[in-house]
Structure formats: C-alpha cells, structure tokens
Amino acid sequence: GAVVSQHPSRVICKSGTSVKIECRSLDFQATTMFWYRQFPKQSLMLMATSNEGSKATYEQGVEKDKFLINHASLTLSTLTVTSAHPEDSSFYICSARLRVDTQYFGPGTRLTVL
C-alpha cells in the first residue's frame, strides 16, 4: 500500500525554538495533506489542510502564525512549530489523500518542548 513518512519521529527542543516536521508521500502524489495533533489519551484533532501550491486552511482555534504549513510539492508538506512552548508538546500526525475515500497516515512525530 501507499506509504507516508514523517521526519523526525521524535524531537526534543527548548522553549522558544522552532521545529520543522516533514511529511512525505513516498509513492503517490498528494494535492492535499492534513496535519493532526493528538494530546495524550485524546483523539486526533485536525489542525489544518495543506494544499499544494496554495495557502493552508486552518481549523478554528489553530494559530496560523504559530503553525506554519508549506506544501511546496505534490509529495512534501512541512509543519513548522514556531517559538515552541511546553504546551505545544504533542504527537503530530500527517496524512496524504490519494482518493476521495482514501488517505494514508504518517507514523507521527512526538514533540517534546522543555
């Protein structure tokens, strides 16, 4: 099946620094990718929809200036957490949509902000 990768799988950073997470669709082109955040023992919450060649669409309550999304190619979307704080510590998961009824999820990135 199709594969979506994320890099890095884990990252620990100091408060105030920025962290970039990459999401790649390895064997298909994805015009639309999604970024989710999952806090411990909670469900996945959609943060934003990343569209290739255009601005991302953010969900209500998600700060677009803090979570910068770039979808520069059909196989790569990046999420940059700017000026990270401990409350941004979470599990970030991306997905890439292949068809209207099919999306593939990345393995996730665990971010810890000290």
Added chain:
Amino acid sequence: AQKVTQAQTEISVVEKEDVTLDCVYETRDTTYYLFWYKQPPSGELVFLIRRNSFDEQNEISGRYSWNFQKSTSSFNFTITASQVVDSAVYFCALDTGGFKTIFGAGTRLFVKA
C-alpha cells in the same frame, strides 16, 4: 454537524473473550465513508476498514467483523476471541469525501492474558 461518538472510553476483557466496540455517527450528507483505525502504543495508525454509505454489507476479516446499520447510524466493530496483541486504542472515523475526517474519541481496549 458531523460527529462520531464512541461511548466506551475503556474496555477490559480477558483473552479469548469477544468484544464489541461501538460507534455512532451523525452526518447530513448522503455520501460518506466510515473507518476504523487501530493505534497501538507506538502511535502509528493502522487502517482496519473503510465502508461507504451505500454499502451496508457487514464484513468479516479473520477475527474482526463490522456491523454497519444506517438505520441506527452505527458502525460497530467486533473482535472475536480477543488476544493480548489486540490491546490498543481503536478509533472510528467519518469522512464526507475529500475534506475533513472526524475522529471519535477512541476506545482503549485492554486484553488481559
């Protein structure tokens, strides 16, 4: 509004017991897709099944079976003869096609040896 409700927060069973995870959804769309995912401790989501709104046939895959009933807006998941390896969080999800995927809160399943 679109919503997915998984009323069971945690379920604990003993190995070899059967267990059913409930999922109730809400949508006004006539075309939609329902999913079940497994999330083991590693965190990576494992796709289990996809059902579209026009296909109410129940499905069985090994020890897993799914019961889709549009009349009650339910898409329940049964594991037969549970095993310790089935311990995970299971998410039911709703997708109205190409846009947002709405996840339920998840059900944490503990299978004891």
